[in-house]
Amino acid sequence: MRARQRRLMSKTAMADSMVLTGIVLAIVYWALEALLNIFAPAEIGFYRNLLGPNVGEMSMRIIALCLFLIFGSHVQFTINQRNKAEQALRESEEKYRNILETIEEGYYEIDLQGRFAFVNDATSRLLGVPKADLAGRNIREFLNGDSDEKLSATLAGCLASGRSVKAFDCELLRQEAVRFIEASAGLRRGNGGEAVGFRGMLRDRTEKKQLELDLLESSRKLQNARSATILGLAKLAEYRDEGTGTHLERIREYARLLAEEMAARPGAAEAIDPDFIEELYHSSILHDIGKVGIPDAVLLKPSGLTAEEFEVIKCHTRFGGDALAAIESTIEGRSFLQLGREIAYHHHEKWDGSGYPAGLKGREIPLAARIVAVADVYDALTSRRFYKEAFSHERARAIITDLRGSHFDPAVVDAFLNLESRFDRIREEGQAVERLTAEAGACRPGGRLAAA
Numbered sequence: 036m037r038a039r040q041r042r043l044m045s046k047t048a049m050a051d052s053m054v055l056t057g058i059v060l061a062i063v064y065w066a067l068e069a070l071l072n073i074f075a076p077a078e079i080g081f082y083r084n085l086l087g088p089n090v091g092e093m094s095m096r097i098i099a100l101c102l103f104l105i106f107g108s109h110v111q112f113t114i115n116q117r118n119k120a121e122q123a124l125r126e127s128e129e130k131y132r133n134i135l136e137t138i139e140e141g142y143y144e145i146d147l148q149g150r151f152a153f154v155n156d157a158t159s160r161l162l163g164v165p166k167a168d169l170a171g172r173n174i175r176e177f178l179n180g181d182s183d184e185k186l187s188a189t190l191a192g193c194l195a196s197g198r199s200v201k202a203f204d205c206e207l208l209r210q211e212a213v214r215f216i217e218a219s220a221g222l223r224r225g226n227g228g229e230a231v232g233f234r235g236m237l238r239d240r241t242e243k244k245q246l247e248l249d250l251l252e253s254s255r256k257l258q259n260a261r262s263a264t265i266l267g268l269a270k271l272a273e274y275r276d277e278g279t280g281t282h283l284e285r286i287r288e289y290a291r292l293l294a295e296e297m298a299a300r301p302g303a304a305e306a307i308d309p310d311f312i313e314e315l316y317h318s319s320i321l322h323d324i325g326k327v328g329i330p331d332a333v334l335l336k337p338s339g340l341t342a343e344e345f346e347v348i349k350c351h352t353r354f355g356g357d358a359l360a361a362i363e364s365t366i367e368g369r370s371f372l373q374l375g376r377e378i379a380y381h382h383h384e385k386w387d388g389s390g391y392p393a394g395l396k397g398r399e400i401p402l403a404a405r406i407v408a409v410a411d412v413y414d415a416l417t418s419r420r421f422y423k424e425a426f427s428h429e430r431a432r433a434i435i436t437d438l439r440g441s442h443f444d445p446a447v448v449d450a451f452l453n454l455e456s457r458f459d460r461i462r463e464e465g466q467a468v469e470r471l472t473a474e475a476g477a478c479r480p481g482g483r484l485a486a487a
């Protein structure tokens with residue numbers, strides 16, 4: 036449509052220039068003719084003047100007549116073309132206006148100060164103000180929170196770069212209610228190409244935003260329910276030999292601290308991302324869930340274990356890993372149970388390959404299991420058990436440091452040593468809770484699995 040209009044306008048300009056040329060030529064011709072008549076003899080009559088004193092002048096008059104006919108045609112052509120162009124322009128504007136008034140999205144035009152120059156019906160509905168009442172009002176009157184600064188920065192960017200911004204979020208106030216808007220903005224230019232304001236679209240995303248918030252809230256509740264269920268499941272196994280202590284809560288805190296410390300260390304050999312840390316936090320407490328399959332006579336035996344009994348104890352890794360693998364197989368896609376399975380199977384492996392059940396060595400042992408191994412042993416050493424008293428933090432630190440590179444991954448031990456004051460604080464807080472619970476008569480110390 037615009038190309039057609041441009042073609043029409045160029046033809047019109049050409050016709051205009053031709054008409055002007057014709058008029059100039061006619062004026063020059065008749066001026067010369069008038070001069071000739073002034074100095075012509077008086078006896079020359081009307082007919083001679085009309086037909087010309089000679090063939091040459093007659094020819095000139097015929098040429099002038101032809102030129103007038105041509106110019107007249109072009110004048111008519113020009114008028115017709117202008118009418119057509121104006122009609123096309125009116126149709127185009129009508130179509131453009133109909134589109135703007137029927138779309139669901141708001142359309143706005145503002146001047147450089149932000150005052151409304153034009154809005155469509157949807158913008159009027161969005162702002163809750165009749166179109167007539169919006170004339171001259173500033174769009175900033177309707178912005179909420181920091182949206183004023185955001186809009187100002189966006190418009191300044193448009194003005195500086197000349198480029199449009201396709202989407203930016205802002206909040207509008209409609210009769211005290213906040214509407215979440217996705218807006219766009221681009222420059223409006225005058226006939227000389229200078230910036231005269233901005234135009235753009237306003238899309239109401241309030242319902243979508245509310246759905247997103249509801250979804251996030253549902254997800255958060257689901258996550259909390261899942262965490263509580265996992266913790267409850269793990270505690271059922273834990274109660275068999277370690278009573279109602281806070282061992283599991285401490286284990287997951289230790290594991291998360293170690294993973295965060297390792298992730299933050301520059302040049303770490305293994306990449307650790309936030310998802311891994313989150314999954315480790317939830318799955319670390321499942322490390323000893325397999326103890327539900329160990330007979331009480333072995334699990335709760337107060338004296339030392341025979342070689343056969345120790346072999347039975349070792350089975351808790353396989354029982355737990357198999358149980359989690361079975362649950363994992365019923366879940367579509369990847370889940371935190373994959374990490375839980377690795378931890379349950381391998382948290383008793385040792386860095387030098389002397390651990391169980393698979394005798395894995397070094398980085399063959401899953402990273403999560405290497406991290407939980409340090410967390411589990413530290414907590415076992417610093418907790419009271421039915422076969423020993425709680426070691427001090429310093430004694431536990433010394434033992435773990437001695438086992439660096441033999442039992443434990445050196446990188447995990449290094450992270451532990453960097454964090455030892457925080458481990459000590461978590462230990463103290465956890466044991467304070469346990470003392471209060473014990474005074475209420477609910478806790479009995481126990482557990483031999485971390486030391487096994």
Ligand SMILES: [Fe+2]
Pocket residue numbers: 322323351382383484485
């Ligand atoms: Fe264990």
